Amino acid sequence: xxxxxxxxxxxITVTGKKLTVTCSQNMNHxxxxxxxxxxxxxLRQIYxxxxxxxxxxxxxxxxxxVSRKEKRNFPLILExxxxxxxSLYFCASSWTGTAYGYTFGSGTRxxxx
Amino acid sequence: AQSVTQLDSHVxxxxxxxxxxxxxxxxxxxxxxxxxxxxxxxxLQLLLKYTSAATLVKGINGFEAEFKKSETSFHLTKPxxxxxxxxxxxxxxxxGEGGGADGLTFGKGTHLIIxx
Numbered sequence: 577x578x579x580x581x582x583x584x585x586x587x588i589t590v591t592g593k594k595l596t597v598t599c600s601q602n603m604n605h606x607x608x609x610x611x612x613x614x615x616x617x618x619l620r621q622i623y624x625x626x627x628x629x630x631x632x633x634x635x636x637x638x639x640x641x642v643s644r645k646e647k648r649n650f651p652l653i654l655e656x657x658x659x660x661x662x663s664l665y666f667c668a669s670s671w672t673g674t675a676y677g678y679t680f681g682s683g684t685r686x687x688x689x
Numbered sequence: 690a691q692s693v694t695q696l697d698s699h700v701x702x703x704x705x706x707x708x709x710x711x712x713x714x715x716x717x718x719x720x721x722x723x724x725x726x727x728x729x730x731x732x733l734q735l736l737l738k739y740t741s742a743a744t745l746v747k748g749i750n751g752f753e754a755e756f757k758k759s760e761t762s763f764h765l766t767k768p769x770x771x772x773x774x775x776x777x778x779x780x781x782x783x784x785g786e787g788g789g790a791d792g793l794t795f796g797k798g799t800h801l802i803i804x805x
Contacts, residue, residue, distance in 0.1 A: 580732075609793075616698075618779060618795040619733075666732060677723055678793065680733040 578603045582667050582681035589657055589688055597652045597684050599667030607670045608650040609634070609678070610642065612663040619666065625650055657688040691716045693782045695796035703804045708767040710799045712780035715761060722763045723781040724754055727798075733779065739763065750774070775803045 580601045589595055601608065609624040611634075621634030625644040639661055641653040650669075654661060664685050668678040696711040714720060724736040737748025744756045750773075754765045763780060780796040 611795075616797060618797040619793075620795075621793070668733075677735045677738050678733075679735075680725075682732040683730075 578679065580667055580669050580679050580681040582665075582684050585682065585684060587684060587686050589686070591658055591688055592656050595654050595657060595686075597654075597665060597667075597686070599650045599652065599681060600648050601650075601667075601669040601679070602648065603669060603679065604647065605669035605671055605679075606647070608644070609668045609670075610640070610650070610652050611666045611668065612636065613666060613683075614663050622652070622665075654686075657686075659688050662686060662688050691720065691782050691784050691794050693780050693794055693796040695778075695780050695799050697799050698797065699800045699802065701802040701804060702770050704772055705769050708765070708770045708774065708801065710765040710778050710780075710801065712763045712765065712796060713761055714763060714780070714782045716782055716784055718784045721783045722754075722756060723783070723793075724748065724752070724763075724765050725779045725781060727777040727779065729776070736765070736778075770801075770803050772803050772805065775801055777801070 583598045606627045610622040611619040613619045620636045622640050623642040625631045628647050631642050631644055664683050666683050667681040670678045692715045694713045722739040725733040726736050727733050736752050737746045739746045739756045747753045752767050754763055756763050777798045777800050779798050782794050
């Protein structure tokens with residue numbers, strides 16, 4: 577089944593403790609992206625990747641890092657999480673060319689206390 | 690630069706009555722437009738997309754949307770609401786080819802409530 581898989585689904589952590597949210601897709605998509613969803617704000621792009629070893633900042637990159645060493649994986653790294661990063665996070669992938677639409681993961685609900 | 694405005698944060702309709710979710714966009718180029726649905730505790734699912742072909746686009750679950758360039762609108766409709774349609778709906782605009790920082794711009798969402 578074609579899908580984007582995120583892990584974990586739920587995570588509660590403490591301020592400053594480094595964490596990684598994994599994202600993997602099995603569709604051989606070139607393009608991958610991370611979004612955060614906050615009430616009343618819709619989805620905002622954090623980082624994106626056009627292909628292996630090619631990443632760039634989205635609208636809200638502060639406090640996040642990403643890497644793209646393999647085509648299928650695009651982990652999101654929070655080096656020192658803070659409470660304002662409490663949010664619902666989505667990974668998405670697509671063929672290059674956004675007219676194809678994006679496939680989204682099921683989301684990771686992160687709480688930083 | 691592109692932007693999208695969903696005109697209603699909440700819409701409530703009775704089961705069996707029509708649904709209208711309104712979306713206006715702003716784009717410097719010929720945009721691609723999408724509607725996504727998010728059911729509680731689920732990811733986003735693509736309902737339909739417009740990519741400069743037919744202006745009336747049919748999607749899954751009986752939804753359709755009409756691209757009106759003169760009105761810069763892309764409203765989502767369904768003739769008869771079902772209880773399973775209760776969800777959050779996002780209108781999304783994208784300019785041209787290629788992903789990137791302007792790959793997708795999301796509206797703030799419309800929460801659709803279906804009354805029995």
